[in-house]
Amino acid sequence: MDDGGSARHRNGTHKRPKLEDVATRVGLSTASVSLVLRGVPGPSERTRERVLRAAADLGYQVDRTASTLASRRSRLLGVMVDIHSPFHAELVEHLHTAAEEVGYDLVLSTLTRTRDEHTAVETLLAFRSEALILLGPTAPADALVALDNKAPVIAVGRRIAGAALDVVRTADDDGVGQIVDHLTGLGHREILYVDGGKGVIATDRRRGYRTAMRRHGQxxxxxxxAGDHTEGAGARAVRHLLDGPRLPTAVVAFNDQCAIGVLAALARAGVAVPGEVSVVGYDDDTLSRLSCFNLTTVSQSAREQARHAVTAAVERLDRDRIEPREVVLAPHLVLRGTTAAPA
Incomplete structure (x- = not known):
């Protein structure tokens, strides 16, 4: 039999439990219950447990739309993410954790083949995102600065020289340099680089390759x-190499997706990795760790990038920090099974 706090009508239909129902169940004010359900510091741990248990028993769910409209703050961080990027997916997972720890939530807006950055950002603003965390943005720096006048912008993964913006990234040129250091240390000389196309990130990684090769006298x-960030680019690069007089002893790809395309194309052609050709990627995304690939790559420290991005947003929103800041993290090489000394 239902008790007095039940959300069932006598005719057998259900009504949605309200905040007042949870407050009645635990004998607290609606204000106190609201603090717990919004994750705001203040209530004791025992009170939090009682409220959360009562909310679960009643089937209460926070009406985010109503609470947002009733408040001048949404406590939402908007995140622009490329739906095709495994690395972006991992960043989003860590961003969720970091945001929840400080009482914020995320709104996601995706980039697709038919959905550009402008559309993605406008969606985030429409949902009252208080700050924008843009993963690998390609828009011109002046456009991002103009956007920052609407809501604080944190650019993740991309160097933005001279712009008054918060940036969180790794030193991409150093990361590729570490790859070349590793390969030359194994004895490789003919090290080919599959490019990432246009954009600042691709430029930095390409420069890192060239600089490191010259540093080693190569x-x-x-x-x-020529290439891009897709598996198809890696496969096309291999087809181009197979038409040449001989293969390089090592291939460095712009990112892990491109490197996986290289691995697959070499396997189809019967070329042993790493016996005949060593292959290295960049990002250390979830696919690179699969045993079927076991790809040597460079880690960008997704967890640390996410933590710094959320910290930057909160400092702009809650601590009135005005001056932009750039956080540059050191990447590190992750050795797996696709590199060895040249035959």
């Missing part, structure tokens, strides 16, 4: 093949 062996 300037005459610098070779860059």
């Amino acid at each position: 300037g005459d062996h610098v070779r860059v093949v």
